[in-house]
Amino acid sequence: MKELKDSKWFDVEFVPKDYVFSKEYGPRNLDSPVCDSIPVIDLSKANGHIDPVEAILSASQEFGFFQVINHGIPENKVSDAMSVLKEFFDMPSKETHTKGWIYTNSTDYAKDGVHLWRENLKHPCHPIEDCIHLWPENPTRYQEVISAYLVEIQKLSLRILEMICEGLGLKGGYFEDMSEVQLLSSNIYPPCPDPNLTLGILPHQDPSLITVLYQGDSTGLQVMKDGQWVNVGAIPNAFVVNIGNQLEIISNGRLKSIKHRVVNNTRDTRLSIATFVNPSPDCIIEPAKVLVNEMEPSRYTPKQYKEYVQYNNAFGDYTVAIQNALRSEN
Numbered sequence: 434m435k436e437l438k439d440s441k442w443f444d445v446e447f448v449p450k451d452y453v454f455s456k457e458y459g460p461r462n463l464d465s466p467v468c469d470s471i472p473v474i475d476l477s478k479a480n481g482h483i484d485p486v487e488a489i490l491s492a493s494q495e496f497g498f499f500q501v502i503n504h505g506i507p508e509n510k511v512s513d514a515m516s517v518l519k520e521f522f523d524m525p526s527k528e529t530h531t532k533g534w535i536y537t538n539s540t541d542y543a544k545d546g547v548h549l550w551r552e553n554l555k556h557p558c559h560p561i562e563d564c565i566h567l568w569p570e571n572p573t574r575y576q577e578v579i580s581a582y583l584v585e586i587q588k589l590s591l592r593i594l595e596m597i598c599e600g601l602g603l604k605g606g607y608f609e610d611m612s613e614v615q616l617l618s619s620n621i622y623p624p625c626p627d628p629n630l631t632l633g634i635l636p637h638q639d640p641s642l643i644t645v646l647y648q649g650d651s652t653g654l655q656v657m658k659d660g661q662w663v664n665v666g667a668i669p670n671a672f673v674v675n676i677g678n679q680l681e682i683i684s685n686g687r688l689k690s691i692k693h694r695v696v697n698n699t700r701d702t703r704l705s706i707a708t709f710v711n712p713s714p715d716c717i718i719e720p721a722k723v724l725v726n727e728m729e730p731s732r733y734t735p736k737q738y739k740e741y742v743q744y745n746n747a748f749g750d751y752t753v754a755i756q757n758a759l760r761s762e763n
């Protein structure tokens with residue numbers, strides 16, 4: 434007997450009109466060669482002459498993006514996280530937890546009436562033990578697998594922030610108390626019949642300190658460099674790290690929060706896990722005192738993080754709302 438399957442929104446021969454983004458977004462550059470210029474940094478050792486601290490700092494100044502390899506996160510924790518998320522997205526019906534996680538099918542998210550070619554799951558992460566009950570209960574191993582993944586991401590992100598701290602000449606531990614892996618946002622981008630018409634994520638900057646992204650072996654992420662979109666190559670087991678707006682402010686503009694987007698492709702499904710390492714909501718974000726002097730006056734007005742995100746970013750809004758909900762729960 435033939436199995437009757439629900440057809441999915443992306444099982445189409447042509448891109449539906451309400452997924453078509455105008456030409457103003459420019460060509461999607463899919464055929465251009467993958468740009469290898471986003472620096473790849475080996476964290477395992479100061480290999481030969483390259484000091485990872487220096488490499489991270491110069492990548493953050495020039496690109497706002499870099500990839501890290503030999504980061505010490507066990508492969509199985511990463512592949513388990515990827516497979517449990519894949520299972521989540523494959524489930525025929527998904528709800529949204531009233532206070533916790535949000536699942537958006539492509540059709541729920543639109544800009545000027547146009548939908549992104551993706552599905553998204555996001556939920557709060559910090560502190561894990563206080564918000565794990567706000568995460569999906571299905572697949573049944575979701576909570577266990579994702580918390581194990583996030584513990585590793587927290588360690589890695591602190592390590593990277595500590596290196597940035599050293600590179601900028603800030604006092605050790607500068608970020609330790611203020612930074613939290615607050616939000617997980619996972620996207621699945623199904624194959625698309627005409628990727629030149631669609632977008633997976635619109636051009637944006639992240640409102641984080643740093644964002645740590647796992648993209649498996651898929652491409653699609655593009656970064657703005659000298660007015661052009663360049664492709665970020667897929668490197669097995671690497672994490673893509675980018676500087677968010679808050680770190681740009683703290684560094685008084687030395688490190689760059691760079692615009693990026695995701696384009697679709699015809700053959701492969703892209704699955705990504707972004708974790709936003711944010712300042713805690715009450716934290717005042719301003720240029721670090723040691724980076725401000727007569728020659729380089731402060732370029733940003735101090736602002737509480739929650740104030741910043743509420744006015745600038747729907748995503749951040751969600752983060753703060755969630756943190757407040759968690760606080761009122763306790």
Ligand code: OGA
Pocket residue numbers: 618620634639646648654693694695705706707
């Ligand atoms: C983001 C982001 C890229 C991706 O969530 O801010 O840029 O590949 N994600 O999903």
Ligand code: NI
Pocket residue numbers: 637638639644693
């Ligand atoms: Ni982003």
